[in-house]
Amino acid sequence: MTAALSRSTRRLERFAGGPWPFILPGVLLYLALSIYPILYQSYLAMTDMQVTSLSSAQWVGLENFAFLFSDSRFLDAIQFTLLFVLITVPVQYTIAFALALLVDQKLRGRIVFRLTYILPLAISSLIIGLMWRLLMHESAAGFINALLEQLGIGTIPFFSNPNWARFAIFFVNIWSSVGSTMVFLLGGLQTIDVEQLEAATVDGANAWQRFFLIKLPLMRQISGLALIFMFVGTFGIFEKILALTFGGPANATFTIGFYMFATAFGARGAWGTTAGLLGRAAAMGVVMFGVILIFVLLYLWLVMFEREEA
Amino acid sequence: MTRKLSRRAFLRGAALVGAGAMASACAAPQAPAAPQVVTQIVKETAVVKETAVVKETSVVEKVIEKVVTATPAPAKAVKKVVVRYMCPTWCSTADTRVERQVAFRSVIDSFNSLYGPKGWSVQEIPFDGDAVQLTQQIEQKKVDAIWFNFSEYVTRSRAKQLLALDPVMATVGEDVKKFFPFVQETLLSSDDKKVYALWHNTDTPLYYYNKEKIPTPPAKWNDLVQMCKDIRTKEGGKKYGFVHPFNGWIQMNSGLYLALGGEYLDKTGKPVAFEGKNLEIWKEMFAHYLGLLKNDLVPAGSVNQDQQQMMPDVYAGNVYSFAGNSNYHVRQLKPNLKDAEYKQWTAAPLPYPDKAGKGIYQAGGWMIGAVANPDPDVALAAATWVIHATNETSQSVTNKAGAWIPTRSAILENDQFYKTDPFMQTTLKALQNGHVVPLDPIWGPMSTAIQTALSNAATGKKSVEDALKEASDTTMKEYEALKKK
Numbered sequence: 001m002t003a004a005l006s007r008s009t010r011r012l013e014r015f016a017g018g019p020w021p022f023i024l025p026g027v028l029l030y031l032a033l034s035i036y037p038i039l040y041q042s043y044l045a046m047t048d049m050q051v052t053s054l055s056s057a058q059w060v061g062l063e064n065f066a067f068l069f070s071d072s073r074f075l076d077a078i079q080f081t082l083l084f085v086l087i088t089v090p091v092q093y094t095i096a097f098a099l100a101l102l103v104d105q106k107l108r109g110r111i112v113f114r115l116t117y118i119l120p121l122a123i124s125s126l127i128i129g130l131m132w133r134l135l136m137h138e139s140a141a142g143f144i145n146a147l148l149e150q151l152g153i154g155t156i157p158f159f160s161n162p163n164w165a166r167f168a169i170f171f172v173n174i175w176s177s178v179g180s181t182m183v184f185l186l187g188g189l190q191t192i193d194v195e196q197l198e199a200a201t202v203d204g205a206n207a208w209q210r211f212f213l214i215k216l217p218l219m220r221q222i223s224g225l226a227l228i229f230m231f232v233g234t235f236g237i238f239e240k241i242l243a244l245t246f247g248g249p250a251n252a253t254f255t256i257g258f259y260m261f262a263t264a265f266g267a268r269g270a271w272g273t274t275a276g277l278l279g280r281a282a283a284m285g286v287v288m289f290g291v292i293l294i295f296v297l298l299y300l301w302l303v304m305f306e307r308e309e310a
Numbered sequence: 311m312t313r314k315l316s317r318r319a320f321l322r323g324a325a326l327v328g329a330g331a332m333a334s335a336c337a338a339p340q341a342p343a344a345p346q347v348v349t350q351i352v353k354e355t356a357v358v359k360e361t362a363v364v365k366e367t368s369v370v371e372k373v374i375e376k377v378v379t380a381t382p383a384p385a386k387a388v389k390k391v392v393v394r395y396m397c398p399t400w401c402s403t404a405d406t407r408v409e410r411q412v413a414f415r416s417v418i419d420s421f422n423s424l425y426g427p428k429g430w431s432v433q434e435i436p437f438d439g440d441a442v443q444l445t446q447q448i449e450q451k452k453v454d455a456i457w458f459n460f461s462e463y464v465t466r467s468r469a470k471q472l473l474a475l476d477p478v479m480a481t482v483g484e485d486v487k488k489f490f491p492f493v494q495e496t497l498l499s500s501d502d503k504k505v506y507a508l509w510h511n512t513d514t515p516l517y518y519y520n521k522e523k524i525p526t527p528p529a530k531w532n533d534l535v536q537m538c539k540d541i542r543t544k545e546g547g548k549k550y551g552f553v554h555p556f557n558g559w560i561q562m563n564s565g566l567y568l569a570l571g572g573e574y575l576d577k578t579g580k581p582v583a584f585e586g587k588n589l590e591i592w593k594e595m596f597a598h599y600l601g602l603l604k605n606d607l608v609p610a611g612s613v614n615q616d617q618q619q620m621m622p623d624v625y626a627g628n629v630y631s632f633a634g635n636s637n638y639h640v641r642q643l644k645p646n647l648k649d650a651e652y653k654q655w656t657a658a659p660l661p662y663p664d665k666a667g668k669g670i671y672q673a674g675g676w677m678i679g680a681v682a683n684p685d686p687d688v689a690l691a692a693a694t695w696v697i698h699a700t701n702e703t704s705q706s707v708t709n710k711a712g713a714w715i716p717t718r719s720a721i722l723e724n725d726q727f728y729k730t731d732p733f734m735q736t737t738l739k740a741l742q743n744g745h746v747v748p749l750d751p752i753w754g755p756m757s758t759a760i761q762t763a764l765s766n767a768a769t770g771k772k773s774v775e776d777a778l779k780e781a782s783d784t785t786m787k788e789y790e791a792l793k794k795k
Contacts, residue, residue: 051441052462053469055449067791073784133619138611139548141622160613162769246557249614250765250772265441266754276441 038289044282051265051276064283073251074259074284081235081255084170089230092174093223096181101211103182104189114186118179125176129243132172133159136244162252165245169253172240177233181226188222189215221303228299232292260284388429391691395432396447397457398439401676401712413711417704421695430691445471448681454692455699460509460675464499464749467506473680474504478693484701492673492744493717499749507679508700511714514671514740515562516657516733518638519631524551527631527658531598534661538607541630553608553629554599557616559764560757562633565670565745566662567591574748574756581756581789584782592760596767596774598663603768613768621646633660636737637713657733659740673744675717715741755788 049057068074103114135143136158145155158168238257245253264281403415422431447453448471493509528534541551572591576582602608623629625646662669680692705716728734759781766777
């Protein structure tokens with residue numbers, strides 16, 4: 001017994017002396033705040049839980065998923081969400097990279113430029129949406145249309161025309177998110193060894209060659225990470241749509257995130273409410289999680305594949 | 311030589327500022343400023359009931375064999391019951407508007423003073439109106455009475471969350487017949503025909519118009535179209551005679567569909583709104599609104615606007631009439647227009663289709679119910695609170711503060727305010743033909759589908775026929791899914 005006691009004491013000492021006491025609180029917090037909600041949502045997705053009766057939810061298996069994949073509104077939402085990501089992510093990345101290159105230079109007042117570009121980060125997404133809703137209002141109340149009228153160009157139907165409504169969402173999302181991507185890429189640019197660039201200059205490389213042959217390749221990993229963050233953030237867009245277009249007109253700006261909200265909480269008010277289908281909304285969340293996970297795993301696999309080749 | 315700010319120093323400073331901001335954010339919140347005390351004379355209706363004490367004397371012969379000194383009975387202990395009443399902030403003493411604070415405070419205080427000797431009191435629990443939170447509190451038995459939307463009446467009573475009020479109502483002389491007919495019908499629409507809540511306030515859409523620009527309000531659709539054409543011809547540019555929210559369209563028009571002879575559900579609860587003559591009615595109604603858009607008689611932007619989003623055009627003086635909730639004169643016009651401009655506005659019932667004999671208008675609103683509780687004392691106190699909070703005096707006071715319409719017929723007969731205020735009179739006139747939407751769970755998906763169909767047709771995404779076909783398919787799909795539950 002004394003031998004067993006001393007063995008367990010030694011194990012405890014090894015445990016206490018190792019990294020686990022430092023890692024454990026963070027791991028537990030991560031499990032509680034990230035893994036548990038994912039697992040609970042997966043469970044919810046297999047029930048018929050509703051807003052007005054939470055405890056009497058019944059197990060329905062894959063019924064919610066079957067409904068979703070035969071629902072044209074959901075399929076349209078997936079289509080628009082993917083289109084949204086495919087358009088805004090590359091545009092946002094390009095603009096952010098250009099801005100990062102600009103503010104990386106030793107310009108007078110570059111701090112002011114940096115602050116200006118990251119200012120939208122300080123404003124919540126909902127406020128950004130409301131702000132642009134007012135600016136783009138389709139009447140004299142809207143600053144942009146008022147200005148266009150003064151210039152003799154005519155007004156733009158930002159929210160009553162489906163294509164313009166989509167443009168409005170793309171624009172506002174890029175405007176509000178480009179700052180955070182710029183900061184990310186700026187950090188990457190500043191890790192590039194200046195001596196390499198100087199050596200290239202001495203060897204006769206011009207600005208374009210230095211960019212394409214040195215900076216861009218060295219920024220590959222940072223760019224990959226930035227793209228993942230942009231993909232995840234853009235895929236789940238919701239608040240800006242809620243404030244700007246409420247999914248309209250004619251569901252033209254319905255993304256999966258917004259459809260999830262509309263299914264769970266609907267349009268509540270004094271004159272009626274939708275059913276508050278939390279189970280079905282959770283199923284949408286699981287689908288969204290699955291798509292994002294596939295993308296991230298694909299990226300990680302490519303990175304590992306590249307490392308092995310190297 | 312000037313000393314430049316180094317990057318390390320900047321980061322240090324930024325971190326200190328950030329930490330300071332976090333510390334102040336985590337600091338205990340300041341107690342909210344005490345609401346301004348306003349002395350307001352609230353009209354009270356005193357009800358004196360005469361009680362007659364009749365003394366009867368009778369001679370009784372008794373043989374006393376033993377004298378026992380009676381021990382005085384112990385005083386009955388008063389059981390303290392606190393009714394935990396959960397209500398959205400905007401209809402509580404926590405609202406920012408002083409008139410609502412005072413009104414709801416007076417109702418709670420009157421209950422506390424009336425039933426204090428019994429040991430009862432009310433504890434108000436304001437919340438943000440989130441339905442999930444409300445359901446959680448009910449299921450965890452953390453509330454005894456709730457304020458909720460009328461559309462949840464059948465669902466919550468079916469889920470056994472609410473207490474039947476009939477026994478307590480009978481005891482205190484309350485009767486569902488004292489409410490408006492459409493209110494009675496709704497309260498008795500529970501599965502077992504019992505009353506599970508009392509309707510506190512209602513509202514309905516109205517036609518608001520600037521009487522200087524529109525001396526006579528249009529009564530029917532053709533009149534409305536003619537008025538819009540006249541204004542466009544006369545003024546043109548950014549000026550319009552009318553704006554209607556396309557988001558929330560169904561709320562303004564669900565009654566007009568019935569006025570044209572439409573039917574939503576059959577006797578078994580199956581949706582029939584997209585069959586036969588019902589489908590033709592939707593086509594007719596869509597044609598009217600699409601015509602307004604196509605002929606530039608309403609602002610094009612209204613296609614994707616709700617009631618609030620269309621108001622900037624009204625404030626800018628670009629639109630001379632609109633369809634809005636019956637308390638919009640208080641909620642929207644008065645706070646956003648100058649006094650002289652506000653006085654130009656008045657209201658009438660919404661114009662109705664020419665083919666319909668009259669307009670029928672959707673009645674919405676909010677109810678107060680007692681949560682089902684195994685403790686009979688708590689249940690009784692909660693039920694009594696519900697009846698008190700919706701009685702004639704309470705409704706008079708609180709509905710005035712909220713610019714809502716009370717749901718009791720007697721208030722209209724007795725209350726000077728409701729008899730003389732023009733907006734209230736117009737709302738009451740509209741509510742004479744009030745209807746309540748089906749409280750069946752299929753109503754939500756069906757109304758959303760109709761709304762989407764109109765939006766699809768208005769933006770040209772689909773033809774009217776295809777849009778309504780899609781609405782029908784979506785509704786039936788949802789109906790089949792609901793049937794499985």
